[in-house]
Amino acid sequence: MQHVCETPLTIEGALAAQASGETSALELTEAALARAEATASLNAWALVDADGARAQAEAIDMRRAAGEPLGPLAGVPIGVKDQICTKGLRTTAASKILENFVPPYDATVVSRLRQADAIIVGKLNQDEFAMGSSNERSLFGPAFNPHDGTRVPGGSSGGSAAAVAAGSCVASLGTDTGGSIRQPASFCGVVGLKPTYGRVSRWGAIAFASSLDQVGPLGRSVRDVAAVYGVIAGHDPLDSTSLTHAVEAPNYAVDGSLAGLRVGVPQEYFIDGIEPAVKASVDAALGQLEQLGATCVPVSLPHTEAAVATYYLLATAEASSNLSRYDGIRYGHRTSESVSDIGALYAKSRAEGFGDEVKRRIILGTFVLSSGYYDAFYLKAQKVRTLIRRDFDAAFADVDVLATPTSPVTAFKVGEHVTDPLQMYLMDIFTIPSSLAGNTSLNLPCGVDSAGLPIGLQLIAPPLGEARLLSIAERLERKLGNWGGR
Amino acid sequence: MRLDIDHIARLAQLELTPDERERFGSQLEAIVGYCASLDAYATDGVEPTLHPIPHATPLRADAVGAHLSHEAATANAPATDEDAFVVPRVV
Structure with a gap:
């Protein structure tokens, strides 16, 4: 419905x-x-x-x-x-x-x-x-x-x-x-x-x-x-x-x-797993940008493939630390089971209060930060994050904004991907890199697939480039016009 | 790679059921195996990114500002005694 x-x-x-x-x-x-x-x-x-x-x-x-x-x-x-x-x-x-x-x-x-x-x-x-x-x-x-x-x-x-x-x-x-x-x-x-x-x-x-x-x-x-x-x-x-x-x-x-706007199209974002309708719709939006006078040029962000692993190491490490505040003492759920010491109170309250995915990420993040693994995983990921950031710096030396699909797929069925966490993580492959680099980006609807499901174009600008990003997106939005009830 | 899931759960102060131990153990091995792919990238001499936007931490004057009352700060606590949080015996 x-x-x-x-x-x-x-x-x-x-x-x-x-x-x-x-x-x-x-x-x-x-x-x-x-x-x-x-x-x-x-x-x-x-x-x-x-x-x-x-x-x-x-x-x-x-x-x-x-x-x-x-x-x-x-x-x-x-x-x-x-x-x-x-x-x-x-x-x-x-x-x-x-x-x-x-x-x-x-x-x-x-x-x-x-x-x-x-x-x-x-x-x-x-x-x-x-x-x-x-x-x-x-x-x-x-x-x-x-x-x-x-x-x-x-x-x-x-x-x-x-x-x-x-x-x-x-x-x-x-x-x-x-x-x-x-x-x-x-x-x-x-x-x-x-x-x-x-x-x-x-x-x-x-x-x-x-x-x-x-x-x-x-x-x-x-x-x-x-x-x-x-x-x-x-x-x-x-x-x-x-x-x-x-x-x-x-x-x-x-x-x-x-006119004069240079739009970078990262080649690493047009991968095999991308749905054909998504690619077609994003390509059409790039064509509209060119009709408005912009020049689309291929660029390379060579560390794109490393982004998902980097993200899950850093984000889970930070999450395991941030979520340690939920102790069942100052606020939040406390177990009603009788416990003999404060450690058991923490462990049981947290076991009862957190859901499956949150527990999985706390465990991964705790592992990443634990003695003996910190350098190999956490520090390594922070260094690869620098490489990813440099990719964007190099691209923005040549272009004003980057244009990519926001997601490789359109909305999937409820329950379709819940069993394999790694598969679900890979869904974020196009949005994670610009989060790691700290720059600004937006989703602009640019079409629908054959089932009428929305497709989004992601535009990425350098840090603090919001005003320019929004101006460009607004111009393109008017050019794209209405579609699918939007 | 084998993960010592019990050790990690202890560090995380998180009690796991036998089913969670089993499931998280194998899922995490897959995820950690995937993340080990970062070894392929040379990072010798590369500075870690601690903060995505280089920015000096601004300092404020060391003066008392607006803050919560004891009542507001303890209002969400599961167990309190006047303005103290109640916890199980620790010593």
């Missing part, structure tokens, strides 16, 4: 309709809540805060009536991945170990959404602790793809992508460690931006792999994603990895050509 919203509302549209009095924040919120209910079978939401959202909307409408100035996202219904802390609103990272956790503070990105007068509709489903590519491993059960309810929405920010595609929020926040915004955006036919590492505050985003994690927006259009990005990006003194550079706004030239 299809649940794609055929009449999507844009942020620009929502703001204009409120300004003209055609609608109100409360009406927009009611519409989002009704849509969430009508599409409940997608299981995109971990928690819908209907009363809280209505109260926020009423407050916005009253302030508008009183003539008060309002923020840049006033009255826009937004969903937040359950990986991100929301004050007073249960936040679980889709894990049993945080089943009853109610954060005492908002993540910086959530505070900034509230300051911009956005409506926080609720929390979105995901893979447990953002570990997965299919949103099948969740405390709340799997989420489903709005284009085909028998298929996955991608992951780990599956709910964030599915809710936007289904129209139960206008935009959403996800987190991306190795592709967790871009891949579900690709599977669900929406736009998703992974900002440069350090560009958006991670304070209050539950940590998975701290040298890779980034929060970013998902939306129905590049402009919507850019609008949310403009609100959440920028320095945060509460995050020691937060960059201090000024946030630049994209420039949407109305009839702008892309």
Whole structure:
């Protein structure tokens, strides 16, 4: 069954309709809540805060009536991945170990959404602790793809992508460690931006792999994603990895050509395993870029093949360290079994609270960091990460952006890949390298396969190149036009 | 490569069921075997990437800022006694 919203509302549209009095924040919120209910079978939401959202909307409408100035996202219904802390609103990272956790503070990105007068509709489903590519491993059960309810929405920010595609929020926040915004955006036919590492505050985003994690927006259009990005990006003194550079706004030239733009096409990304429809659609998008005046040139990122192994060594090592905080003492699940010592309390509480994939990654990460293996695996992976980063540096010396498929495949069936973890990891082969390099990248829908499933183009820009990246993507988006109900 | 799964589980403070020991053991051997493919890349003299974007850590003034109350900080704890976390006997 299809649940794609055929009449999507844009942020620009929502703001204009409120300004003209055609609608109100409360009406927009009611519409989002009704849509969430009508599409409940997608299981995109971990928690819908209907009363809280209505109260926020009423407050916005009253302030508008009183003539008060309002923020840049006033009255826009937004969903937040359950990986991100929301004050007073249960936040679980889709894990049993945080089943009853109610954060005492908002993540910086959530505070900034509230300051911009956005409506926080609720929390979105995901893979447990953002570990997965299919949103099948969740405390709340799997989420489903709005284009085909028998298929996955991608992951780990599956709910964030599915809710936007289904129209139960206008935009959403996800987190991306190795592709967790871009891949579900690709599977669900929406736009998703992974900002440069350090560009958006991670304070209050539950940590998975701290040298890779980034929060970013998902939306129905590049402009919507850019609008949310403009609100959440920028320095945060509460995050020691937060960059201090000024946030630049994209420039949407109305009839702008892309003459002079050099687009690199990494040859290593057009491999045998890629579905023919994906390749055809990405090739067509490259053709559109050339029609706009850009020049597409082949480039080489020779260490691409090393990226998945590098990523799984580094991400699991960091995860095993980050997840050691779940001890059943200060917050989170504690075993009800009687235990004689604190070690048993830790081991049993963690055994009961963590799911299968999270345990597997904690074990791998602990092994990678353990005495005798640290140099051979962890340090080696950090050095190969440098080689991968240098590949991008060399490519960006010659081209402005890189264009690749976001995923080698379109959305697969629920249950199709759950039994072989290594096979699932290889799904992320096109998104992981730019995460390791720390640069910025986005998914732009560029077509559908013969079953009507969305295909995504990934555009990658150098660190802090968001404004340029968004400008280019917006121009291409207009050229590509509508397809498949988008 | 054989992994000493019991040793790793102890380090990770994670109790595993016999089924998990068996399953994770063989899956991890496959994953670690795959990751050993990195040996093919020469990295002599290559600096490790500790942080993807070179950036000096900004320092703040050493002053007390906004912080949680004891009540808020202990509100999510499974067992508390006034403003303390309750744990099993440790000594």
